[in-house]
Amino acid sequence: METPELPGLAAGFGALLRRDLQLAWRQRGQAVNPLIFFVMVTALVPLAVGPEPALLTRLAPGMVWIMALLGTLLAADALFHEDFVDGALEHLVLSPQPLWLLVLAKVTAHWLVIGLPITLLSPLLGLMLALPDAGFMPLLVGLTLGTLVFSLLGAVGGALTVALGGRSVLLSLLVLPLYVPVLIFGTSAVTQAVAGGGIGGPLALLGAIAALALAVAPFAAAAALRAGIDG
């Protein structure tokens, strides 16, 4: 009997990506929850601090970024946990494909389902919080890169806590400190644009962080999965 031919790297990546997207589509009710959370919590800000546009304008960049951070964090817990519960994760870890590539596929799917919609919704929240026109472009670009980093680091945290029974609070404790640089550069890109300054610096730094996370996080998450799966 000849050994069955293994699918190539790209095919393995594509298959897992398609599967995760299909799963997300079938459970689209769950997938939109972080988005609803994102919008609802932002609507609480004016209720808490008052509706003066000047105040909201000052708060807008930070608030939108923090809500985006929390929205992706809520979803990071589900990244590996469901596959762990139904046993699919064990197969991924044992599969001949390199685990970091499979992690990357799952992160890509997660970002397409959570990070990208949050980014696309953010201008709406910017409008609600009286963000000046100059802030929208850096908000969009920054969140595109930033939510990618959130998903990548969230994957590391999700992998570490995968067997611990959906402990999303523990996951938050682990990854929130790691989110600090993204939050700083992301919000200051918007703030500087609103103040009429250049935005190249912080966005370039954000891009560098995203590149570094893309290079390191899949390997870290793969190592974390191998350890974390044993609970």
Added chain:
Amino acid sequence: MSPQFHGVAEFLAMGGHGPYVWSAYGVALVVLVWLVVQPLRRRAAILKSVRQVLAREGNR
């Protein structure tokens, strides 16, 4: 080199900064002592429980 303070009261007052200086040093002392005592107590507790296990096995 000579002492900067004349008498205990002046030393404790720290030129008006006493509460700040002593709360920093006091909390540091508590934490440092706890850091030393805690592993020693843990070690003693483990050895004690091992001795209890040995005694129980010896009585059988």
Added chain:
Amino acid sequence: MARKWQWFHRLGSPPGFYRASGYWLPWLAVAAALLLGVGLVWGLVYAPPDARQGNSFRIIYIHVPVSFLALAGYYVMAAAGAVHLIWRMKLADMVMTAAAPLGAALTFLALWSGAVWGKPTWGTYWVWDARITSMLVLLFLYLGMVALRLGFSNREAAGRACAVLALVGTVNIPIIYKSVDWWYSLHQPATIRLTAAPSMHPDMFKPLLVMIVGFYVFYALVLILNTRAEILARERRTGWVRDLAAGRNQR
């Protein structure tokens, strides 16, 4: 096998380390007590008061050493984690386990001493200064580390997971520090300048040096004490720990 590696293997095994460290402990304890005692009296009584801050500057003899160790402790923890991941060395995992709460305690002390030093110096316990903020993030990193280990019931898996987290944190710490520095330079309030005194008088600096060395020795002492307790906890069912407990020809 080359003989020169024998000492390493003996030291790398938990019982070997336990035995060897038993001989180091008295020396470390005496050295730490002497250095900290001398530094304390020198710093509190003999060092001249600061021209601007008066006697409140004496908090520096706590604050600076623990701040150094708080950061250094994370690298100790991460290095132990790397050794554990690469060479599957059990002792390294025990050192890592011991280093996390120790680092958290020192980071807390750094924040605490900084806060009570800040009140008489800048009139407030807390400012969002770059170094203070970085220290706060470091405390969160340590707490996450402790929480992750407590979350696991499987000790072997906990060790590897914590090692991965420590290494990810190590990559991140320089980025966090740089980003917080940069953030602070954007928002620096004009009224509060936290630049350190341009140059310290040697009479103030010498006791600080003694305290820094003393705290490093103290750190080594506590790390070893914690590692020894961790070794006993994990090997409590082995023969050598039973011999030790029963007092049979062991130290």
